[in-house]
Amino acid sequence: ESESSESESSESDIISRFQQYLKIKTNHPSPNYKQSSEFLISEANSLSLHSQTIELVPGKPLVLLKWVGTSPDLPAIMLYSHTDVVPAEHDKWDHPPFEAHLDSDGRIYARGSQDMKCVAMQYLEAVRKLKQWGFQPKRSIYLAFAPDEEIGGHDGAEKFSLSRVFQDLNVAIVLDEGLPSPDANYRAFYAEKSPWWLVIKAVGIPGHGAKLYDNSAMENLLKSIESIQRYRASQFDSIKAGLKAIGDVVSINTVFLKAGTPSPTGFVMNLQPSEAEAGFDIRVPPTVDTESLERRISEEWAPTWRNMSFTFKQKMYGRDASGKPAITKTDSSNPWWALLENAVQEAGGKLGKPEIFPASTDARYFRNLGFPAIGFSPIANTPDLLHDHNEFLHKDEYLKGIKIYESIIKAYASYDEHEIDERFKDEL
Numbered sequence: 001e002s003e004s005s006e007s008e009s010s011e012s013d014i015i016s017r018f019q020q021y022l023k024i025k026t027n028h029p030s031p032n033y034k035q036s037s038e039f040l041i042s043e044a045n046s047l048s049l050h051s052q053t054i055e056l057v058p059g060k061p062l063v064l065l066k067w068v069g070t071s072p073d074l075p076a077i078m079l080y081s082h083t084d085v086v087p088a089e090h091d092k093w094d095h096p097p098f099e100a101h102l103d104s105d106g107r108i109y110a111r112g113s114q115d116m117k118c119v120a121m122q123y124l125e126a127v128r129k130l131k132q133w134g135f136q137p138k139r140s141i142y143l144a145f146a147p148d149e150e151i152g153g154h155d156g157a158e159k160f161s162l163s164r165v166f167q168d169l170n171v172a173i174v175l176d177e178g179l180p181s182p183d184a185n186y187r188a189f190y191a192e193k194s195p196w197w198l199v200i201k202a203v204g205i206p207g208h209g210a211k212l213y214d215n216s217a218m219e220n221l222l223k224s225i226e227s228i229q230r231y232r233a234s235q236f237d238s239i240k241a242g243l244k245a246i247g248d249v250v251s252i253n254t255v256f257l258k259a260g261t262p263s264p265t266g267f268v269m270n271l272q273p274s275e276a277e278a279g280f281d282i283r284v285p286p287t288v289d290t291e292s293l294e295r296r297i298s299e300e301w302a303p304t305w306r307n308m309s310f311t312f313k314q315k316m317y318g319r320d321a322s323g324k325p326a327i328t329k330t331d332s333s334n335p336w337w338a339l340l341e342n343a344v345q346e347a348g349g350k351l352g353k354p355e356i357f358p359a360s361t362d363a364r365y366f367r368n369l370g371f372p373a374i375g376f377s378p379i380a381n382t383p384d385l386l387h388d389h390n391e392f393l394h395k396d397e398y399l400k401g402i403k404i405y406e407s408i409i410k411a412y413a414s415y416d417e418h419e420i421d422e423r424f425k426d427e428l
């Protein structure tokens with residue numbers, strides 16, 4: 001058999017395994033975790049990896065695989081991914097979201113092709129290649145496939161990170177998802193923003209729609225919205241001016257408005273309602289002064305003197321146990337960052353500037369416990385279509401990503417700080 005046909009057949013095997021995983025309907029609201037677990041365990045068996053299924057919450061399995069290192073006492077590497085995906089509006093896609101259609105250009109269309117079934121399968125394919133070459137990891141490598149990231153990770157990463165099982169793994173570094181890059185440089189994330197899902201409510205004087213008076217619920221709510229829009233513009237302007245990156249500013253978007261008196265034909269048009277509500281998705285970078293933002297909310301956006309109140313549907317802080325921002329270092333105090341950068345380079349890629357992830361990932365649960373965690377998806381030259389229609393990944397980009405992980409896993413699993421210390425001792 002010629003070499004080219006051999007590599008061709010293995011390439012199509014690699015793509016078809018990816019398609020198989022993409023076809024499993026792990027979309028919310030009722031992800032098929034049974035099927036994804038079975039698939040992952042059968043992949044693990046074909047790779048002779050130890051596997052276990054951890055069900056911290058019934059019906060929500062986490063599949064944990066292990067490749068035992070030759071120095072199993074060294075802290076381990078964790079390659080993390082979530083198995084669930086967000087729903088898809090089938091009729092708005094050019095190709096059905098759970099058929100993993102490979103088009104004539106080489107694009108694979110599927111929900112999860114970028115977020116993040118690609119990463120899960122790239123980890124496994126990289127392990128397969130490394131095993132074929134006879135590579136032996138010094139550190140043990142864990143692959144974790146977790147449920148529920150898309151709905152907050154409370155029954156997945158959060159419970160897992162606090163579990164005895166995880167604590168006993170002695171993990172040195174966690175790799176989790178990042179974002180696609182539209183240009184040739186890969187993106188890598190050392191921290192993430194915290195979600196504050198704010199609901200503000202105004203009450204006010206009801207009355208005739210033809211009357212002009214102060215202190216209606218609508219007027220009170222709209223004053224807040226004006227103030228919020230000004231704040232939003234100030235944050236957005238510093239991005240537009242090139243002064244800040246998306247990860248460095250507070251983002252705030254209105255996600256619902258709820259007011260008016262319903263009628264069979266729509267809304268009553270000549271009645272000023274007595275209540276009005278609005279919801280906002282706010283994302284707060286870890287170094288922002290949260291007290292001043294909280295003051296802004298209680299004094300400007302929902303002040304009691306304007307008959308307003310507020311609640312949070314979700315409010316998290318990106319802090320570790322000591323109250324410090326939960327940030328993974330990117331300087332020389334964290335060898336994993338430089339190792340990643342070099343490994344990507346050795347595989348022919350390049351990392352852009354370290355960034356703060358603009359939304360939430362499961363990595364936060366590990367960072368909050370003090371573990372270094374890096375958000376990274378090896379997807380370059382690709383539009384960011386996370387949670388969008390027609391999410392796709394080009395097969396060549398997918399295959400390149402496997403090479404990137406081969407390089408990263410090799411570097412990470414071989415890294416031994418004591419060995420390096422010894423070498424420096426000889427040089428002295």
Ligand SMILES: CSCC[C@H](NC(C)=O)C(=O)O
Nearest residue numbers: 149150151152195359360361
């Ligand atoms: C806050 S839990 C929901 C998690 C989701 N993550 C991503 C990456 O979209 C988000 O940021 O909205």
Ligand SMILES: [Zn+2]
Nearest residue numbers: 115116149177
């Ligand atoms: Zn994701």
Ligand SMILES: [Zn+2]
Nearest residue numbers: 086115150386
């Ligand atoms: Zn997502």
